[in-house]
Amino acid sequence: MTTNLRWVLARRPEGVPRADDFRLESETLGELQDGQALIKVEHISVDPGMRSRLSGDSYAPALPLGAPIESAGVGNVVASRNAKFKEGTLVWGGFGWQTHFVTDGRGVQALDPEIYNGAIKPTAAIGVFGIPGLTAFFGLFEIGKPKEGNVVLVSSAAGTVGATAGQIAKILGCTAIGLAGSEAKCAYLKEIGFDVAINYKTAGDLTAAFKQAAPKGIDIYFDNVGAETLDAAIVNMRRHGRIVVSGQIAEYNAGGKPRGIRHTLPFITQRLKMEGLVVYDYGVQFAEARAQMAEWVRAGKLTYREEIIEGLEQAPSAFIGLFTGESFGRRLVHVGG
Numbered sequence: 001m002t003t004n005l006r007w008v009l010a011r012r013p014e015g016v017p018r019a020d021d022f023r024l025e026s027e028t029l030g031e032l033q034d035g036q037a038l039i040k041v042e043h044i045s046v047d048p049g050m051r052s053r054l055s056g057d058s059y060a061p062a063l064p065l066g067a068p069i070e071s072a073g074v075g076n077v078v079a080s081r082n083a084k085f086k087e088g089t090l091v092w093g094g095f096g097w098q099t100h101f102v103t104d105g106r107g108v109q110a111l112d113p114e115i116y117n118g119a120i121k122p123t124a125a126i127g128v129f130g131i132p133g134l135t136a137f138f139g140l141f142e143i144g145k146p147k148e149g150n151v152v153l154v155s156s157a158a159g160t161v162g163a164t165a166g167q168i169a170k171i172l173g174c175t176a177i178g179l180a181g182s183e184a185k186c187a188y189l190k191e192i193g194f195d196v197a198i199n200y201k202t203a204g205d206l207t208a209a210f211k212q213a214a215p216k217g218i219d220i221y222f223d224n225v226g227a228e229t230l231d232a233a234i235v236n237m238r239r240h241g242r243i244v245v246s247g248q249i250a251e252y253n254a255g256g257k258p259r260g261i262r263h264t265l266p267f268i269t270q271r272l273k274m275e276g277l278v279v280y281d282y283g284v285q286f287a288e289a290r291a292q293m294a295e296w297v298r299a300g301k302l303t304y305r306e307e308i309i310e311g312l313e314q315a316p317s318a319f320i321g322l323f324t325g326e327s328f329g330r331r332l333v334h335v336g337g
């Protein structure tokens with residue numbers, strides 16, 4: 001008999017989530033059925049995008065009250081009645097905030113030892129090679145359509161999506177300008193190759209700050225935050241500029257009353273395009289993108305930063321810290337193993 005500890009949604013958050021919006025529960029797992037495998041979860045992710053689903057429908061339906069909080073995870077197969085998953089296999093999938101996960105194999109993949117070896121740790125499967133890294137890759141290539149010499153502005157640039165987007169822009173010969181909310185994060189952006197790092201919390205007038213950083217205008221704005229920052233970017237876009245709507249974290253806690261965009265005229269005068277993405281739409285191309293990014297990581301052209309929070313009991317506070325600026329890089333929770 002295995003005891004599973006899991007976090008469930010206790011209440012729909014209003015504004016920034018609070019610890020008591022979540023409840024820790026214990027359950028006893030039954031015997032494995034034919035075709036099932038038991039995974040002991042080692043690391044789980046906390047993701048800004050989950051915020052919307054705690055309150056209502058998003059690109060995926062709202063999480064029901066009492067349901068386990070969904071997330072990516074890496075774990076170890078500890079018992080198996082599924083020929084595809086031998087005991088001791090490291091796997092990743094949508095395990096959620098819990099200590100154990102029973103799978104019939106769907107949506108769970110073994111980690112490819114060709115990729116996850118040496119400096120590339122298994123946790124990269126749910127970071128730079130997982131949903132955040134892939135969002136940067138497909139957002140930039142499919143919507144941003146970068147060309148050598150383009151000026152690329154990235155918000156929340158010290159997060160995994162932002163840092164990956166900025167570094168890929170540099171690989172392609174673009175100028176990368178990153179926005180982050182602290183001096184330490186700005187120093188990190190310079191370390192990983194951004195040409196300019198702007199602390200948006202101390203920069204004052206963002207429209208003026210962007211104008212100074214990109215006097216000829218911005219070709220691609222890779223937007224992870226929305227709100228005032230998006231407006232300041234719109235008025236600084238160059239003709240035929242592209243805005244990639246990856247995330248809107250500054251709007252996620254707005255309770256259905258987002259600030260929204262104020263400046264729409266530049267879409268006409270500068271012939272701008274703005275398009276959002278749901279990264280899962282590019283699923284058939286994930287393996288190819290991952291292989292390319294692994295090559296860049298091995299060549300030292302693409303780096304990633306992980307921040308590991310110890311203990312499943314910390315999952316809610318780790319999640320809340322995404323909205324306060326406390327998180328720095330890919331925030332994962334170490335569950336065990």
Ligand SMILES: NC(=O)c1ccc[n+]([C@@H]2O[C@H](COP(=O)([O-])OP(=O)(O)OC[C@H]3O[C@@H](n4cnc5c(N)ncnc54)[C@H](OP(=O)(O)O)[C@@H]3O)[C@@H](O)[C@H]2O)c1
Binds near residue numbers: 157224247322330
């Ligand atoms: N479209 C898709 O398919 C897809 C998939 C995955 C993720 N996303 C989105 O991509 C974005 C980045 O994801 P990530 O996983 O890399 O997370 P992340 O950027 O690390 O998100 C956390 C960071 O966001 C910044 N932030 C929080 N509140 C903010 C606010 N009000 N204004 C400005 N910045 C704020 C903080 O950094 P500072 O200290 O710099 O403020 C914080 O540390 C998120 O919006 C996420 O929802 C989209």
